[in-house]
Amino acid sequence: MSGRDLFPGVSEAEWRDWRWQQRHALRTPEAVARLVDLSDAERRGLALTAGAFRVAITPYYASLIDPHHPFCPVRMQAIPVAAEAEAAPGDLRDPLGEDRHRPCRAVVHKYPDRVLFLVTDTCAVYCRHCTRRRITGGEEGAFDRAAAEEGIAYVRAHPAVRDVLVSGGDPLVLGDERLGWLLRELRAIPHVEILRLATRAPVTCPMRVDDALARLLRGVKPLFVVTHFNHLKECTPEAQEACERLVDHGVPVENQTVLLRRVNSTARNIAALNQRLLAWRVRPYYLHQGDVAEGTGHWRTPLACGIEILEQLRGHTSGLAVPHLAVDLPGGGGKVTLQPEYRLGPAPGGTEFRNYRGERYLYPDPPEADCSCPYDEVFHAGPARRSVE
Template identity: 40%
Template sequence: MNDQEHVNSMKRAKELKSKINDYLNARDNIQTGLERIEENSQTKSKIITTLKATDKDWSNWKWQIKNRFSNVEQLQKILNTCPQLEDIKKVERVYRWAVSPYYLSLSAVDNVNCPIRKQFIPSILELQDELGLSDPVDEKNTSPTKAVVRRYPDRLIIKVTNQCASFCRHCQRKRTIGKQDLHTSSGNIEKAVDYIKKNPEIRDVLITGGDALLLSDKKLDWLLTELDNINHVEIKRIGTRVPVTLPMRITEKLCGILGNHPPLYINTQFNHPLEVTPEAATACNKLIQAGVVLSNQSVLLKEINDNPHIIKKLNQELLKIRVRPYYLFHAMPVKGTRHFSTKLSVGLEIMEKLRGYTSGLAIPSYIVNVNGGLGKVPIQPQYLFFNEHNEITLRTWENKLVAFIEKS
């Protein structure tokens, strides 16, 4: 390298560094769960004392499910500031809510705007939604047999339960939560398996709910074995949020079962860096050691993660625990959830601030799940242009236009 090349290189390096200063300034103000260990531990102790439990109880996922917080008075004992108590009582008459003790322990007890709290505490805005639809993606009319949703030629969903460790206020299946936990009957799951057997074009099956990993070990093993025995099923996927809301569910026994059914992919849902905790990292590591491939599907949520710096920090934290960012979902227009919706321009701005500003591994696809059961539509900034001579012009991440010559 000659002197001029060195000068040019140093100038370019300085220019690149300046482009990330806004993130570097914001980064230290975006806490992760790995940085809130002391605060979370204090809240955990408060919960354990309130429930008259032990650390052994805390580590038992069945205890966590049995002791979910689901009434206002109980919640008030943990949170110091909870001004929407009467609103919660109004909402719970229409929409069920519950939160695992673990996920509650991640919330800020003094901050009503805590991004964790907003995901599980009911808001009066849920009752003021006049635009949302009960079933915007038309699952009822894309269900060829009980428990199955099919929107694509070669893959489908089996819904195995309505149960979750914590009921997200932005849930796309808010209509199915009901008043009690219900697993799909064995008969209806058997019908779903039979449908797959009779349709050899189905090569990819997603097991979801609710939360698929809240099935018993025995039931999961049986279903995965049934799918393994169908020659044309190439891969299985599981949709779950337990690494986020109930990481103690990822037991050695469960991992042993999952490890017996490759290839197996798990899609989870981390929405904010505060959810990336030591417990979540341990759960993900156990799954990886079992041979499971992990990816993440975040939901873009107003006043929770609708910020380029938060999404970037989240995705970089996920890569550190070996979870690949896969989708960033635009919030669906589900009735009772519209207060979480952003404009598409917000999602596009986030994508603009990811491409080129972080590694490609940290960039998910921005997805709109369109109404009517017509499937997912990827949305991304425009990088391809044509001029009047039909010559291609590309836009770089820095908004520089460059000519691209195609082979004729």
Template identity: 40%
Template sequence: MTSDTNLHNARAADPDTAWQADVRAGVRHVRDLASLPLSPAERAAAQAAAVNHKVRAPKAYLDLIDWNDPADPIRAQVIPSPQELEEVEGELDDPIADHDFSPVPRLTHRHADRVLLFPTYQCAVYCRFCFRKESLTSIGRGYTHEALEPALAYIADHPEIREVILTGGDPLSLPDKALAEIFARIEAIPHVRLLRIHTRVPVVLPSRITSGLVAALQGRLMVTVVTHFNHAREITGATEVACRTLRQAGFVLLNQSVLLKGVNDSIEALEELCRELMYRLGVKPYYLHHGDLARGMAHRRTTIAQGQALTEALRARLSGICNPVYVLDLPEGGGKVPIGPCHVEGRQGESWRLRGLDGEVREYREIVGVQEEQSSKIPGS
């Protein structure tokens, strides 16, 4: 790890490369755990767990941890826990079957009009709950021009693809030059209209969001950035500046969180997170993911019933624009499905019984005008 003085000097000297100093000053190897204020027992346990999933976190993110609190929500996301070694039957290496829908390397085509593209399998931070940890910890899986050739050729050959989703790994952990090249190569495919970027960088490494990065992503394509904030403690002055920079560049900002036991599985934590995202950062809460069946993560998963109770309470407290959709990424590549609470209590004919946000059940009777027979016919039938 780099000293605070050296890091400060690097940030002041060149804002466009300060993020690289942030990475170097953080934890990048198991041996770097020795520099953290962990007890000998904690350090030994963390080192053992890190064998299964490597450890990495920038200094800017580590600085948010309250080391006096063993249950700190940021600590829980990045410091290895011995519970990760307790794998449960049914947990999977590839919980959402990315590989089963991969016709060429570095691409997943699960839905007709969009694809996942993996320009890199490296991240600025290795989240302990990651469902792609088996891929992320592979060596030598960064970006090269040649590595994406088959995937880009596939996209060009499939005109039904309108949206390309950059994921990984974290695409924004790449240098500006690589991002500009990737953007230009996708932009050159006429039928692609939207570029979506899934990233944890604005959360854990806000210094990476620079004018150079923004310039690399400007052009014909509409750009949506999906951030991954999981707790309001992750929202700081630096993340506020980073999100403002992205917003002012014209990018749409959404957020997807993971419901994590011991991190954000309380109504107070979720309410504060969603309010801060929308009202402070201008980031729309998009999805709240139920925990995937990633190996060694049983200690961080809630039950679906617990998630439904939380999202129902959240709906009663926040406006619609602040509410994420509670979803589950189905095994075997079934895709994301909403699993939020159902407010339909019953139906009899045209009468529906529905439970309101106040808990009261009310009746709604369908009143539909008589349709002319012709209007219901399908043209050409």
């Protein structure tokens, strides 16, 4: 059944209008129940989380849901279950320690040379595993122009900032005029070298990615779109069209997958997803261990699960399809990456390794180990100047 079959009377033009999709998102238990055969856990989840965290599912994303199977990966990401209302050991309201690094409302400045720039508390679809649910739940209120201007002034006043990640919420719920103003203001700051934009729009509302948006993003290059596919079921022709439109306009697209228990927590799922994304010219970047956000304990996997997935990918698929396994340390410690251990230790004449098949190999270490670069001081001092007589 197509998406439009679930919404009789909707024209093709309406269905392909991203504003229509956002206006007609499913936001109440009654609206969800009209399209999905809700399980007891989902009915309780919708009741228990009402008022705590928003529900919104675009008609497009709802059309991907299997209405009869509670373990449909799209359904699990969009509809709360009772476990979301239960506290898990280690849960934190601010799992990444962002609030203590917020010099102003719109900016999180945890790393020396880059900042997170928050532009909205709204999403087209509210992921049930959201790490920033204290903001996207609506507790803080909307981000207005004054908050954005204050954030821009902060970035302008800190010349060490060379990389700005625009996020929220989802920046692509904003119209082109407001989004374009913000991106152009950031691009005009001389020390800002790179812009990144984090969005699930290619996944949850791909019609948002039209030619006008792609031209806008191209116009503030270098800008990278960082999107968030979690399962092959989300890789539809519409999603492909959105991703390829961006790439064709010269906007690189990278993907960050969150490891979700019983949704994508096997190597088979991650390999299938990443191989499809690569075919669309979308680079798999991170596989994120679940953050310790309140209400998300039922999603989290043991760290060993992610490492085992990488172990099964390495050597069995292209290296481009093997993401970094990232853990954002609770409380604000920042990202660290993990991988299987291939280095076995020192051995006579070098270092011993194992490969993906478990075979042992010796890498010979060179007898001389001076790794300094003599030309550095000349090169980094700038071009040689000739005196003018």
